[in-house]
Amino acid sequence: ASSLPTTVFVWEIKNDSENDYDVSITFTFRNGTGDPRWKRESVCQTAVFDNAATAGPDGAFVQGVCLEHKIARMKCTYAIGAVKRPNQAVTICRNFRPCGSGRKLWDSLFAKGQLEGEYDVDGDGRELGVAVCVSAPVPSGKRETMELALAWDMPKVAFGQGGRVYKRRYTRWYGDDCKAGPELCRRALIDYRDWERRIDIWQTPVLNDERLPAWYKSALFNELYFMTDGGSIWFEFDEDWTKLEKQLSPYSIELMRRYGRFGYLESWEYRMVNTYDVHFYASFALAQLWPQLEHALQSEFTDQVEHLDEKSVRYHMEGDWAPTKSRTRVPHDLGNPADDPWLMTNAYVMHDTGKWKDLNLKFILTCYRDYVHILNRDETFLRAVWPAVEDLIREALDHWDHDKDGMIENSGAADQTYDAWKMTGVSAYCGSLWLAALQVARRMAEQLGEVEKAAFYAETLGRARAVYEKKLWNKTYYKFDEHSRSRDTIMADQLCGYWFLDSVCVEDAQQILPLDRVKQALNTIYDYNVCKFAGGRMGAVNGMKPNGTVDRACIQADEVWTGVTYAVAAFLIQQGELEKGFRTASGCYEACFERFGLQYQTPEALYEHRFYRAIGYMRPLSIWAMQWALEKHCGFPSISDILLHEKRIVPDGSDEDVLTDATADLAADTTTTTAAAAEVL
Ligand SMILES: *[C@@H]1O[C@H](CO)[C@@H](O)[C@H](O)[C@H]1NC(C)=O
């Protein structure tokens, strides 16, 4: 149901007066995109619809009007509709001029409380308005409910280059002929109460928990806006994809057949699909709420590791030439919507991300998280990702450990997600990701009975850990890195690898660094990056000097990264520091939503004064890592379990195909997938 392009508007009318009234509510809509450079793109057709034939037992049915047109050559039909009950009248207007004063429409509503069929047949030819009106008598002391719906049916879409046409997910049930508007309205108006009931089941355990601060309840659910408003796309699998995407494995294909293909942008301003170094943080939302979409996405990235795109690109910051996508690398992103995502990956050309140290390691950690928590340690998945994990570790040892001491070094460029903050030599950020990745490789090897390999990873981890401790530990925190201008800086994200591995498995994390030092470093981050910054009311600044001043050596050192702040908060919660965790995150949430007017557009970065960067950003979905920590480390009720055990919804209607498909889809139940994947292999 979450793929359906529809929404409802429910009005409750209560007559508090001594008089009986007739009440009308009108819903208007206009065609077009609002683009001022309009150039007669298409003629718009309207069609009135009526589902009287399928009236329910109470005699209610849906009536409305469709507005059929094209946006950038793609068919798009809007439908607006209303429930008509026996005591209510629904009237429909299929033509008024939305850019005029609206006088004719208003006059007839005012005089009769109802609409006429047409008002401005020869409008100005640019825009066309349609309207639906529900009216009913509401006697003194009585109540009445009026329900209206909107659907936007745009079944087939293409990206900027227009190459490949994609079918959106809901076409699985509603077809792709752009005639689904009326049915979508009907479905929404019938099912919305059940949808609301299920949303309540999902949210109530959080909302009613007195141990949780009020702002957090708001933040957790409101930050999810990006899941749907992040340029999000969810497509139905198309067998033709395999012709041009040779890298797709049978494992991924089977998952995509079932669950479709999902993409979301890094940011409204940074238009790249599924930017992986950022998704690493944000993925906690998908992992908890749409686990099979996360599973399919991770599987797609596995297929990308050995994919090569030889086309040479000159990268902006270093000026070097390199292939668009190198072998044995996790891609930075799956493409730019202005081109053709999936067919043209790595749209990011600031740096050659084939040299980035974090992407490959983040992929390994995410495989482990998904293996343990989404797939319930299913060996089929493990075998599917294992070759990539092995190759990526070997590549890192061959190319990034120059002194062969087991620990990787950064190059002196900004070769990781902090793409303007240079790291030189061993760094806390990438070093901790490396330690965690080695521990994961060791566990995976053990699981697969690869005893020698497991021993090799364990031995490498031992050496790498000793280097990390020796070069970076500075009594109360791990230094930023060895040699850069920020080397002494206290980085908020210094223990990123530990945080993530700890979220998966506490015992594994404790293998990579001593717990007492980790706790001490976290306290230092809290005291310096959170409390000593902006009065402790803006989250964690990325870099703080040991003397309590903000690191201004690089532009990103003096930023607060909202998504990193939530991750640090999650880390504090994992370590049992709930109060500090909530205090850390509340600063950044309250700054965005209450002080700066940036609600539902949470930026990547906040500055102490005056500025912010990149609104509508993916990373802050990492607030779901806080919820993850509360559930997995602190015994709070698991809302994914609640969803899983809730009776599964079956779409209305008797369509056999709908029933079977939807039931399979809504089963977040791992056994189904495991069986399917096993079949494939
Ligand atoms: C809106 O509808 C009118 C009337 O058919 C049409 O002339 C106009 O091109 C349409 N506008 C867009 C943007 O489709």
Ligand SMILES: *[C@@H]1O[C@H](CO)[C@@H](O)[C@H](O)[C@H]1NC(C)=O
């Ligand atoms: C901490 O870092 C400073 C600056 O690099 C250095 O002078 C000092 O010796 C370090 N302390 C420890 C205990 O490593």
Ligand SMILES: *[C@@H]1O[C@H](CO)[C@@H](O)[C@H](O)[C@H]1NC(C)=O
């Ligand atoms: C803090 O340390 C930085 C360098 O690490 C230095 O530039 C700055 O002047 C110092 N500030 C204070 C107030 O001591």
Ligand SMILES: CC(=O)N[C@H]1CO[C@H](CO)[C@@H](O)[C@@H]1O
């Ligand atoms: C539900 C409600 O508030 N009903 C009110 C409607 O108006 C009558 C007459 O004023 C009141 O008596 C009711 O309380």
